[in-house]
Amino acid sequence: MREKLISPTEDFSEWYIQVIQRAELADYAPVRGCMVIRPYGYALWENIQQSLDRRFKETGHQNAYFPLFIPYSFIQKESEHVKGFAPQLAIVTHGGGKELEEPLVVRPTSETIIGYMYSQWIRSYRDLPVLINQWCNVVRWELRTRPFLRTMEFLWQEGHTAHATFEEAEEETLKILYIYRDFAQNEAAIPVILGKKSESEKFAGALHTYTMEAMMGNKWALQAATSHNLGQNFAKAFEIRYLDRNNQLQYCWTTSWGLSTRFIGAIVMVHGDEKGLKLPPKLAPIQVIIVPIWKSDEEKEKVLAKIGELKSKLQAFRVKVDDREEYTPGWKFNEWELRGVPLRxxxxxxDVEADQVVLARRDTGEKWTVSTDDLGSKVEEALAKIQANLFQMAKKFLDENTYRLNDYQEFKRIIESDGGFVIAPWCESPQCEEAIKEETKATIRCIPFEQDGQPDRCVYCGKETTLKALFARAF
RNA sequence: CGGGGCGUAGCGCAGCCUGGUUAGCGCGCAGCGUUCGGGACGCUGAGGUCGGAGGUUCAAAUCCUCUCGCCCCGACCA
Known part of the structure; x- marks a missing residue:
């Protein structure tokens, strides 16, 4: 018998790592800070990709691919960008046995090389907007890593667009943020809070950064995706210019936005429980696991024949039959629950005799018997309920652990005891932000779009303000 | 890069302090049999240069020196 999974309430970090390994989402690689995404985890990523990719294409974006290697000089062209990324770069200095004349950076993100290409491609206002996305890997020399949440190499999509005006770029930045939210809430069943990053937390080189924040099972925040309005910073650094209708040379306005394999970590940490993973039906690699039960060979034959028959009614779903001989049904139940399959x-x-099957929900544990008539629609209904319930549970958890207050002692008490999100008035001074971070380890996750606009006093310094920020400890 | 911990079979560990037969245990793995509606059991078996290098010794998993790697916690970050 395998040892039981550690409880998430006992040690959330340890639970997270155990779930990922045991559910076979990923494994540690022989290189520090790197991981292998195993087939089950990769299938989940493919479903995430499909569902995002569809949304990008519906809004006019096209996929392309830019090189992994970036000339070192490119990174240095935008001063804030180089400051932000320099400490995290992997740099290739040798190739083919010789020292390179100019070192190559393994991309940590592609604003620079894409900016360069855009400067070659864009000449006229008629060329705009350029709406390109790429699916790729990037490398950042992280000191402290954790599977999916922070690895030295990770997979993501990065969108890069160029526009004629600030307004268009801003519209694009927000449009993508709303796409991310739609995806997170409707596909991954993860409720999110949208907002703007503070100056200290924004992307290196951006005018401003919008973010989508989610609450994990330990009440910490996770930045689940970001969308940046880059203003004209990169356009100026890379000379991305066009002639407008009046034959005037203008700099473009660019954006960039990304969602990474980190999102898999969010799915694990938002929905998982003491039994393991709980996958939202819309993204689950296996939506329905069929566990046959038999004693004799004769029974086995009958049961498997019946399953063959039923499978035709379930063609609309991702179904797997676990007919392994070497495990008992009870073992399989636990195994597939650990791996988060929504419906069993x-x-x-x-059941064969009575033309029925037993359905069991992963989210609630509920078990009930249904006749095999119209099994497809019953499964569909169950999956829809599970999808909805996962979102509702997560939303309830988020709401119950979000506090609105303006008293700093209360703020500290919440962050340091049970944890949670705190929405509190903030005077916008980086000093208050920094002091709060020092004293509580809570950072400004975002300035939520939703604001009540009521006059109040900064939770730290007491200065009058109407702005409220979302504070939390974060991964 | 600072602090802590750990490297012994695929995984988890014991043995080390106090050197001494053939290096053990649990899980997993293989074969056979009995089981199978919530993590089954019996029997048999395979699997180890004890992270690496040097040293001390008649003798090193064990003592000494150096080294490599990994994990956790901090600072930095998607």
């Missing part, structure tokens, strides 16, 4: 179908000799 149990079928044994009794």
């Amino acid at each position: 179908i149990e079928i044994g000799p009794r």
Whole structure:
């Protein structure tokens, strides 16, 4: 018998690592800070990709691919960008046995090389907007890593667009943020808070950064995606210019936005429980696991024949039959619960006789018997309920652990005891932000779009303000 | 890069302090049999240069020196 999973309430970090390994989402690689994404984890990523990719294409974006290597000089062209990324760069200095004349950076993100290409491609206002996305890997020399949440190499999509005006760029930046939210809430069943990053937390080189923040099971925040309005910073650094209708040379306004394999970590930490992973049906690599039950060979034959018959009714779903001989049904139940499969179908000799099956929900544990008539629509209904319930549970958790206050002692008490999100008035001074971070380890996750506009006093310094910021400890 | 911990079979560990047969245990793995509606059991078996290098010794997993790697916690970050 395998040792039981550690409880998330006992040690959330340890639980997270155990779930990822045991559910076979990923494994540690022989290189420090790197991981192998295993087939089950990669299938989840592919479903994430599909569902995002569809949304990008529906809004006019096209996929392309830019090189992994970037000339070192490119990174240095935008001063804030180089400051932000220099400490995290992997740099290739040798190739083919010789020292390179100019070192090559392994991309940490592609604003620079894409900016360069855009400067070659864009000449006229008629060329705009350029709406390109790429799916790729990037490398950042992280000192402290954790599977999916922070690895030295990770997979993501990065969108890069160029526009004629600030307004268009801003519209694009927000449009993408709303796409991310739609994806997070409707596909991953993760409720999110949208907002703007503070100056200290924004992307290196951006005019401003919008973010999508989610609450994990330990009440810490995770930045689940970001969308940046880069203003004309990169356009000026890379000479991305166009002639407008009046034959005037203008700098473009660019944006960039990304969502990474970190999102898989969010799915694990938002929905998971003491039994392991809980995957939202819309993204689950296996939506329905069928566990046959038999004693004799004769029963086995009957049960498997019946399953063959039923499978035709379930063609609309991602279904797997676990007909392994070497494990008992009870073992399989636990195994597939650990791996987060939303719905289980149990079928044994009794069920074959009665033309019925037992359905079991991963989210609630509920088990019930249904006749095999119209099984497809019953499964569909169950999956829809699970999808909705996962979102509602997560939303309830988020709401119950979000506090609105303006008293700093209360603020500290919440952050340091149970944890949670705190929405508190903030005077916009970096000094208050920094002091709060020093004293509580809570950072400004964002300035939420949703603001009540009521006059109040900064939770730290007491200065009058109407602005409220979202504070939390974060991964 | 600072602090802590750990490297012994695929995984988890014991043995080390106090050197001494053939290096053990649990899980997993293989074969056979009995099981199978919530993590089954019996029997048999395979699997180890004890992270690496040097040293001390008649003798090193064990003592000494150096080294490599990994994990956790901090600072930095998607």
